[in-house]
Amino acid sequence: MSKDKILLVEDEPDLLQTLAFNFESEGYKVKKATNGKEAMKFLEDDDSISLVILDLMLPDMSGLDICRHIRAKNNLKDILVIMVTAKGEEVDRVVGFEVGADDYVVKPYSVRELLLRVGGMLKRSMKEDQLNDKDLVEYENLKIDNNKHKVYLSDKKISLTSKEFKLLRHLVRKADRVQTRDNLLEKVWGYNSDVTTRTVDTHIKRLRSKIGKYGDRIETIRGEGYLFNKSD
Numbered sequence: 725m726s727k728d729k730i731l732l733v734e735d736e737p738d739l740l741q742t743l744a745f746n747f748e749s750e751g752y753k754v755k756k757a758t759n760g761k762e763a764m765k766f767l768e769d770d771d772s773i774s775l776v777i778l779d780l781m782l783p784d785m786s787g788l789d790i791c792r793h794i795r796a797k798n799n800l801k802d803i804l805v806i807m808v809t810a811k812g813e814e815v816d817r818v819v820g821f822e823v824g825a826d827d828y829v830v831k832p833y834s835v836r837e838l839l840l841r842v843g844g845m846l847k848r849s850m851k852e853d854q855l856n857d858k859d860l861v862e863y864e865n866l867k868i869d870n871n872k873h874k875v876y877l878s879d880k881k882i883s884l885t886s887k888e889f890k891l892l893r894h895l896v897r898k899a900d901r902v903q904t905r906d907n908l909l910e911k912v913w914g915y916n917s918d919v920t921t922r923t924v925d926t927h928i929k930r931l932r933s934k935i936g937k938y939g940d941r942i943e944t945i946r947g948e949g950y951l952f953n954k955s956d
Contacts, residue, residue, distance in 0.1 A: 728774035728846050729753040733763040733790070734808070735782055743777065746835050747842075760785035764793065767800055774849075775842060780809035780820070788823050795824035795885050802873060802886060804845050808833075821923045822930070824885045828919065844914055861896050863954060866938050868893050877936055887912060888931045891924075895942060895952040904949040924950075 730752050734740040737758070744754045755770065757763040760782045767773065767790075776794070780787040787807060794800045807825040817828045826845065829838060861868040867876040873889055875882045884892065890912045895903060903911075905921035913919050928950060932939030941953050 727751040727753070729755065729770070729772050730842070731755045731757065731763065731766055731770075731773050731776045733757045733760075733776060733778045733782065733787070735759060735779060742835065743838075746839060750839060750843075759783050760787075760790055763790055767794065767803075771799060773803055774846060775804040775806065777806045777808060777838070777842075778825075780807055788819065791820070791823045791825055801883075804849060804886070806838075806842070806845075817920070818922055818926055821887075821919075822926055824887070826887060827913070841914075848914060861893060863896055863899070863938070863952075866896070866935065868896060875935070877938070882934055884931070884934060887927055888934070891927055892931055892935065895950065899952045899954040902945050902948050902951045908949065 727750070730747055732740060732743050732747070732754060734743065734756075735758050740756055740758065744756055747754050753772075755766050755773065757766055761784055763776075763778070763782075767776075776790075778787045778790060782790075787809075791805050791807065794803055794805060801824075804827075805825045806827045806829060807820040808829050808831065809820075810831045820828050827841065829841075860870065865878040867879075868889075869876070870893065873886070875884055875889060875892065891908065894908065894911050905924045908924050909919055909921065913923070928942060928944075932942055943951055943953050945951060
């Protein structure tokens with residue numbers, strides 16, 4: 725069975741060829757870009773790309789700008805993005821997640837581990853896409869449409885990243901129950917060692933700012949985590 729199409733954006737030729745060989749050996753369709761301009765053209769011309777492995781440091785533009793572009797375009801925003809960088813500081817990871825990256829790996833990394841991580845992300849994404857039209861989560865004027873991966877506030881569509889959508893959906897489904905940061909990492913990100921609990925805090929802050937008065941419903945439980953309060 726044919727697997728998903730992946731766009732590899734990497735300016736190191738040897739690493740790019742190694743990645744392409746390994747992903748193609750696993751049955752993935754692969755597109756290769758060595759700079760931001762090539763990557764942007766692939767993204768605009770090919771609507772079948774499921775995931776991008778994106779180097780942060782490119783010769784002509786930052787991977788952060790490409791990630792921002794993906795999240796800003798309606799026809800691209802559901803693409804999964806794994807950010808790759810030689811920088812391992814937490815601040816770099818946080819910035820990557822803030823612009824909408826789904827995951828983060830630091831060079832040097834295990835290609836085998838990356839393959840497993842990509843497979844897991846795509847499998848989780850596929851399961852979510854198989855949710856039926858009746859799988860709808862609602863609270864007052866807040867509606868979460870799982871089939872279309874859209875959120876509406878008083879029937880007006882809200883623009884959320886993939887992770888923000890999953891985070892809100894999980895919190896509303898588990899309303900009035902505390903969700904620890906570790907639990908949210910596991911359920912929303914597919915917990916791995918490169919993602920920290922600070923990531924959850926960053927996404928919660930952004931999510932609160934986007935959902936109007938319902939942002940206040942997401943309460944911080946000191947020392948534990950977060951909950952969506954339906955009780956008051």
